[in-house]
Amino acid sequence: MTDYPLTTARMARGAEFLGSKYAILCGAMSWVSERNLVAAISNGGGFGVIACGAMTPDLLDAEIAGTKALTDKPFGVNIITMHPQLPELIDVCAKHGVGHVVLAGGIPPKGSVESIKAFGAKVIVFAPTLALAKKLLRSGADALVIEGMEAGGHIGPVSTSVLAQEFLPSLAEDHIVFVAGGIGRGEAIAGYLEMGAAGVQLGTRFACASESIAHPDFKKAFFRASARDAVASVQVDSRLPVIPVRALKNKGTEEFTAKQREVAGLLDSGAVEMGEAQLQIEHYWAGALRRAVIDGDVENGSLMAGQSVGMVREEEPAARIIAKLMEESEAALARR
Incomplete structure (x- = not known):
């Protein structure tokens, strides 16, 4: 028995891929997605992701070590593909045995996916079009995030609901696809899981968690x-x-x-x-x-x-945010 049997059943592939209890990733938010929030999300059953952003290799090295000191659960590292020290950052991930690396901000440079997979990590990528998604998956990417324009930070021109309808029917059966952008409640999670998503990614919903170091x-x-x-x-x-x-x-x-x-x-x-x-x-x-x-x-x-910022109304522990999302998703699926 699980606490949320309907939701966890639909998240099973995504959770197994991530190694987390629930297939809920935290979107990488520069300065926000650091060791405290990342560890809290992973400890709460989700999958925290360090936002490397403009970090130097030495800073990323310290951040991964600091996160490991706060959690024994899996977490990932998000690296911007245009970072001038991309190979060195990948080496830092290899040194720490990071299990999942997210390549964001553009098409991964030649050799980057191979160098990540060489030390046994899974590669997660973003793709704005179905054709590019298929190409990246053929080229070795292990999972895909489709992120709609409702998201915070860097965005594309297409809404999450349209991307889900474009991508999921073609990819969901054979590939791990996470949906992101504008998700603030569990009812939306339930809908994307029913469409075939393996899980979801949320950023804004976690930005003001109690463990977030963001200024009051x-x-x-x-x-x-x-x-x-x-x-x-x-x-x-x-x-x-x-x-x-x-x-x-x-x-x-x-x-x-x-x-x-x-x-x-x-x-x-x-x-x-x-x-x-x-x-x-x-x-x-x-x-x-x-x-x-x-x-x-x-x-x-x-x-x-x-x-989804309009759904963020108070500080809550990351574990409670995850539990609420799961409760809302479970109730929505139970009503079907």
Whole structure:
């Protein structure tokens, strides 16, 4: 017997793949998804994921070690594919025997999937289109996350519900597919599981967990916000392909528009190459997010949040958030 037999039965493949009690991943949120929250989610039955973000190999080394000191449960590491030290970060994961590596932010560079699988880890990737998803899975990726535009942070142009209808009928039977973006309650989890998803990923719902080190003012901004406050950034120059970012509207979102103009000017003058221009944008977000999460500057920092932010109303332990999601999913499936 399990506490949530209908839900756990539908999550069985995903949970087995992750090695966790429930197939609920925490989306990697820079500065938020660090050892305390990651360990709390894994200890609570979910699957925590360290957000490597702009970390150096030494910082990631310390973060993995710190997480291991807080949990004996499985957890993963999310690495941005455009990170200039990607091979070294993969080596750090190998050193610690990390079981799952999530490659995010673009198509994995040649050899990266192979180098991760070489030390026995599972590779989880993101794909914006069904054709690319099939290609990545053929190329060795072990699981896929499809993430809709309702999510916080970097987003694509298509909603979660449409992506689920595109991907799941073609992939769910033979592959491990997790659904993400805008999920805030268990009823939504139940729906995606019924469609064939092996599990789900949530970020915003966990950002204000009791164990999250996010500044109290950052959390208060979430508690006050509604879905309509989480807006996508605007691209100001088509020559600079900036991936949109969803965050709570504030002065920081306006400053990003100015930053794009600055970087586009450098690109036009030949002062920087495209790769460097994109890295400058990434570094902007890393700094702006730190100002909000760590320093509590909710006016000028980046309050990255998904549209499910309106369902985040109070601080709760991560284990309780997971239990509520499972209870809601179980009740929804029982009503079917």
